Amino acid sequence: MIDFRSLMQPHRIVMMLVFIGIVVWCAFSLQWDWIPKYAPLALQGIWTTIWLLVVTVVLGFLLAVPLGLAQAVGPWYLAAPAKAFCTIIRGTPLLLQLWLLYYGLGSLFPQFPWIRSSELWPYLRQAWPYAVLALTLSYAGYEGEVMRGAFKGVAKGQLEAAKSFGMPRLTMFRRIWLPQAIRNVLPTLGGETILQLKATPLVATITVVDIYAVSSRVRSDTFIIYEPLILLAVFYILVAGLIALAFHWLEVRVLGTDRRTS
Amino acid sequence: MDTAKAVTPADDASASQEAIKVEDLHKSFGKLEVLKGVSLTAHKGDVVAIIGGSGSGKSTMLRSINFLETPSSGRITIGGELVEMHADGSPSNRRQIERIRTRLAMVFQQFNLWTHRTLLENVIEVPVHVLKVPKAQAIKRAHELLERVGLGDKADTYPAYLSGGQQQRAAIARALAVDPSVMLFDEPTSALDPELVGEVLTVIRDLAAEGRTMLLVTHEMKFAREVANHVVYLYQGCIEEQGSPAEVFGNPKSERLKQFLSSVT
Numbered sequence: 400m401i402d403f404r405s406l407m408q409p410h411r412i413v414m415m416l417v418f419i420g421i422v423v424w425c426a427f428s429l430q431w432d433w434i435p436k437y438a439p440l441a442l443q444g445i446w447t448t449i450w451l452l453v454v455t456v457v458l459g460f461l462l463a464v465p466l467g468l469a470q471a472v473g474p475w476y477l478a479a480p481a482k483a484f485c486t487i488i489r490g491t492p493l494l495l496q497l498w499l500l501y502y503g504l505g506s507l508f509p510q511f512p513w514i515r516s517s518e519l520w521p522y523l524r525q526a527w528p529y530a531v532l533a534l535t536l537s538y539a540g541y542e543g544e545v546m547r548g549a550f551k552g553v554a555k556g557q558l559e560a561a562k563s564f565g566m567p568r569l570t571m572f573r574r575i576w577l578p579q580a581i582r583n584v585l586p587t588l589g590g591e592t593i594l595q596l597k598a599t600p601l602v603a604t605i606t607v608v609d610i611y612a613v614s615s616r617v618r619s620d621t622f623i624i625y626e627p628l629i630l631l632a633v634f635y636i637l638v639a640g641l642i643a644l645a646f647h648w649l650e651v652r653v654l655g656t657d658r659r660t661s
Numbered sequence: 662m663d664t665a666k667a668v669t670p671a672d673d674a675s676a677s678q679e680a681i682k683v684e685d686l687h688k689s690f691g692k693l694e695v696l697k698g699v700s701l702t703a704h705k706g707d708v709v710a711i712i713g714g715s716g717s718g719k720s721t722m723l724r725s726i727n728f729l730e731t732p733s734s735g736r737i738t739i740g741g742e743l744v745e746m747h748a749d750g751s752p753s754n755r756r757q758i759e760r761i762r763t764r765l766a767m768v769f770q771q772f773n774l775w776t777h778r779t780l781l782e783n784v785i786e787v788p789v790h791v792l793k794v795p796k797a798q799a800i801k802r803a804h805e806l807l808e809r810v811g812l813g814d815k816a817d818t819y820p821a822y823l824s825g826g827q828q829q830r831a832a833i834a835r836a837l838a839v840d841p842s843v844m845l846f847d848e849p850t851s852a853l854d855p856e857l858v859g860e861v862l863t864v865i866r867d868l869a870a871e872g873r874t875m876l877l878v879t880h881e882m883k884f885a886r887e888v889a890n891h892v893v894y895l896y897q898g899c900i901e902e903q904g905s906p907a908e909v910f911g912n913p914k915s916e917r918l919k920q921f922l923s924s925v926t
Contacts, residue, residue, distance in 0.1 A: 560773035563727055564787040564839060565762030574790055578777050 429626050437617050444613035445634065447527075448599050451609065452638075455531055456592055459538025464577070466539060467546025481543065488540025494601050496537060501529040501605040530602035538595050545587055549580035582653060589646030593639045610634060679741065680705050680843050680874045681726060686735035688721055688750075695721045696732075697898040703843070703876060703891075708869045710885035710906070711878045713895035714921060719878045720770075722895065723847050726876070727765045728752050740764065740842055763791060766836035770848040772828040774820040780807060780831045781816040784838045792839065799838070806834040810864050826857030833864055844868065846877040882925055886910045894918050 405411075469481035488496070508514045508523050522528050553576055561571040581588075600611035608616075614627035681703040688696040695718045703709045713719045724730040726737060732750040736743060739761050745754040752758035774783050784803035788794040794802075807813050810830040820828050829849055836844055849865065850858045862884050869875060869888040879885050885892060885906065892909040894902045902915045913919045 554776075556769060556771050556773035557775060559729060560767075560769065560775065563729055563762060563765070563767040563769075564791060565759040565764075566787065566791050567759055570790055574786065575775055575777075579775075582777060 425629065429629075430623055431626060433617060433621050433623060433626075437613065440608075440616070441610065441613050444608055444610035447607065448596075448609040448611075449638070451527075451530060451534060451599050451602065451607075452592075452596050455534035455538055456595055458531075458535045459595075460542055460588075462535065462539035463542030463546050466543030467548075467550055467580075470543065470547040471550035485540045485543045485547075488537055489544065493533065493537050493598055494604065497530065497533040497601055497605060500533050501526065505529055526602075526606045529605060530607045534595065534598065534602070537598065538591070541591055541594075542588065545584050545591065546580065549584040550576065552583050553579045585646060585650050585653065589643060589650075592642050592646070596638055596642065597635065678704050679738065680707065681740075681876065682736075682738040683722070683726065684736040684738075686722065686725060686737070687733045688718070688725060688730060689733050695898050696725070698735075699895070699898070699900055701893060701900070703874060705842075705874055706872045707891055708873075708875045708877065708889045709891045709893060710889035711876065711893045711895060712880075712882065712885060712921075713901075716897075717895040718898040719895045720847055723845050723876060723878050726845060727762050727767060728758055729767075763787070763839055764842045765845055766839050766841035766843075767845045767847065768829070768832050768836050768849050770851050772820070772825070772832045772852070774828055774832055774835070776820055779817050779819055780812060780823075780834075783820070783831060784835045787835070788838050803834070803838060806837050807831070809837075810834045811860070824857060825853045826860045829853065829861045830864055833861075833868075837868075843874045843876065846875060846879070848878050848880065851880060880925065882910065882922070894921065896921075 406415075466481045466485060469477040470485070473481065505523075505526075514520060514523065557575055557579060558571060561575045566574070599609055602609055603612035603615060606612075611631060614631045617627040618624055679702055681701070683699060683701040686696050686699045687694070695716075699718070699722055701709070701722075711719045711723065721730055725732045725735075726739075728737075728744070728751075731752075732746075734750055736746075738744070742757075742761065744752055744761060745757055747753045774780075775786065778786065781800065781803050784806060785796065785799040788799040788802070789796050804813065804816060807816055810833055812827060812831055812834065815823065815827065815831070820831065823831065833849075846865065850861050853861065858881070862881065865875075865877070866884075866888055877885070877889065887906075889906050892903060892906050893900055894909060894915075896915075896917050902909060902913065902918050909918070910922065913922060
């Protein structure tokens with residue numbers, strides 16, 4: 400745990416006092432009376448940000464595994480499209496991808512009567528499916544590249560041993576290759592997930608009401624500028640910290656007992 | 662002996678005595694021809710030691726037997742069953758080669774234990790997930806095998822925490838867990854510190870004594886002479902000389918073998 404004495408050094412004490420001073424000053428000098436009015440909306444916004452993050456990270460990673468595998472060992476007709484996909488996603492701004500999907504695809508769909516009359520139409524009329532799609536593809540693109548390296552990085556002898564015992568290819572993938580590949584990149588995935596969190600505010604530009612959109616609403620309704628932004632920063636730091644903690648826990652749990660041999 | 666018998670198909674009595682038959686095996690890496698027509702037969706209960714200088718093709722030959730290397734041409738028969746091959750030497754029947762591989766257990770120079778699993782998990786992995794042995798039964802057997810190679814107290818340890826000798830003994834336990842009809846040892850002590858070689862050789866010696874069929878690529882000449890009943894000397898991809906240990910080590914005929922033996926002992 401935290402070493403209490405190391406916190407008690409003079410420069411640390413000064414820094415802590417400065418920090419407490421800032422918090423106290425913020426609490427008393429700034430304007431917070433708008434909070435009760437917007438709290439329910441903010442909670443909804445937080446919920447939207449969180450589920451967007453979780454859903455797109457999970458779906459994106461599920462896509463990233465085949466993308467990485469295709470690039471690492473796939474035949475050219477799988478490797479080339481996977482590589483092209485990752486290159487395009489990584490080479491263009493997420494904002495552009497989001498707008499292309501929302502304004503492009505979203506304005507294309509209504510032109511087809513069979514889409515308008517389909518069961519999916521109530522969803523396709525909304526903004527969030529496009530946000531989910533864009534963020535998922537983005538995460539898949541970046542992590543596809545990460546997983547390519549992860550698959551290639553698994554020592555050849557590990558797979559050879561499995562092969563030599565007649566392990567079928569799917570079993571080898573499930574039992575040896577994928578677990579080892581994920582172990583190799585857990586720390587990277589943690590960082591990428593925090594990046595994904597910080598990419599979510601872009602969905603506010605296509606009318607999805609996440610926590611960032613709520614802070615914008617407060618600003619335009621009340622002309623209070625800094626206070627919502629400060630709270631917003633605190634929110635993102637807290638969530639980023641939670642993600643870092645979660646991945647740290649995973650690493651210790653999964654990797655802690657498994658120091659890699661050379 | 663009984664464990665080897667149990668997994669050998671008994672449809673052809675004479676062929677089942679031939680655990681491994683390699684005929685006219687060729688292997689090239691690009692332009693370099695590593696094996697130039699090697700033939701070898703190992704009967705049930707044989708311990709065949711394969712010796713030779715580096716680059717003689719001895720590891721390649723061993724790895725070709727279970728198709729970790731794809732031979733360029735030749736025929737390989739395991740327990741009386743001919744491995745089906747494409748014209749380019751790759752196995753043409755994946756199910757067949759996977760089934761045959763489960764009867765051959767390989768022990769590698771670099772151990773190749775699965776680093777993300779404990780020793781116990783390493784030993785039960787193939788029985789449970791390939792051979793579909795009930796897990797409780799596999800665990801019981803794994804504890805016996807680990808006990809046997811002197812690692813009874815290390816079942817829940819990860820490979821990275823063990824010495825090379827311990828890892829190799831665990832790898833041998835993993836190989837024994839599939840009840841192999843033939844064990845293939847690819848320079849099992851070459852990556853070990855000198856003081857750890859003995860403990861691994863002791864385990865292999867015990868296996869030889871109980872009549873297991875084994876092919877052993879090794880640099881340990883004294884050991885080969887002691888445990889093998891047949892010794893094969895490879896030189897530049899050809900079998901230069903073979904015979905009983907007494908003949909090969911005691912009375913070598915070829916000049917190259919004489920030179921080789923004098924250089925390694």
